[in-house]
Amino acid sequence: MDKPTNPRRTRIQREKRELILEAALEVFAQHGFRGATIDQIAEAAGMSKPNLLYYFKSKEAIFVTLIDRLMEAWLAPLREMDAEGDPVTEVRSYIRRKIEMARDFPRESRLFANEILQGAPRTLPLLEGELKELVDEKAKIIRDWMRQGKLRQADPHHFIFAIWATTQHYADFDVQVRAVLGPDKGGEGRFEDAARFLEGLFLG
Template sequence: MDSGQFPSDKPETRIQKRNREAILEAALDVFSARGFRGATVDQIAREAGLSKPNLLYYFPSKEAIHVALLTGLLDSWLAPLRALDPGGEPIDEILRYVRRKLEMSRQMPRESRLFANDILQGGPHLADLLTGVLKPLVDEKAAVIRDWVAAERIAPVHPYHLIFSIWAQTQHYADFDMQVRALLPAGENDPFPEAEQHLVSLFTRTLKPAAAV
């Protein structure tokens, strides 16, 4: 797949770099709101403040923009899981991961919805990234969690489903932000402080070994 590399061997000028960044920023807005199928090049160009021909000079297609955006965001999106330290205190490490994922939902809601939309549409542009990058990382961290369980440092949990649960519990606040805010009691305008307390308590109870409960 075309990753959207600039069509020249020459280094980008400042204007060219700025235009590429504007396109990707606009695309993040459009794709996160409309999904890949609902987005159009015209919408992205308009959001970026560029003409359609100018946009297509940098990226030959909507797919190229989408792939470049997903690829460019992947490292930062996976950083919290990569940071899970096998040498750390297990519950502390997992709770740190929960907090970082929740903070990403606060700071990066568009990115969360971008990935969620692609998955909901069958992962047409994430398939290679899922199998080539995410799968080995999840396998590695699941093995760490399995070792912690075997050493009775945390309660028996299925390592993969623990990771999936963390994703579901934290990314919900980005992917369903409008629903969360609509359903919370009046006056609770920021769901994140209470969400953090709830999730820390929930996962602490889940992970404490029986002898420590």
């Protein structure tokens, strides 16, 4: 027993777990943790509820697995910001990457937003630990760049917050953005427009 949680897994187990996580991402992102039901996820994954529970021991377990994976991908762009690189290029690349993530992985962004909105019940230690460390480190780099006159002077922590807020906005508040822009301006080009605007805002 307990094979699915055991790191040693069969091919079928690996495939089915992937299938479930993909379905769960869709459902959790749309309804939040409590709003989502195991039946919904099971149906989206094309299997019965007991079958799903054979691969994950609980709804919570699916959610935690999803969040864990998400975190890695989430922090990656900031990790890549290089102290040795050209400041303007580094910040521009970071903004680009974040906007591309909002465009290509909106479900991940919404899942994360849901978790934080609810008070980060499952991620607070990570936020206070790994995330804070990373941000502090990068904030120091940004502060140096600003002191060297390579970037406009500002509080580097709030500078990072502002990049997060503005880029993720296009994923989390997508419905509102599209409603306001209308069918014309709200089309495919809105992420490109946003990227250009944000580069100007943060680097102009």
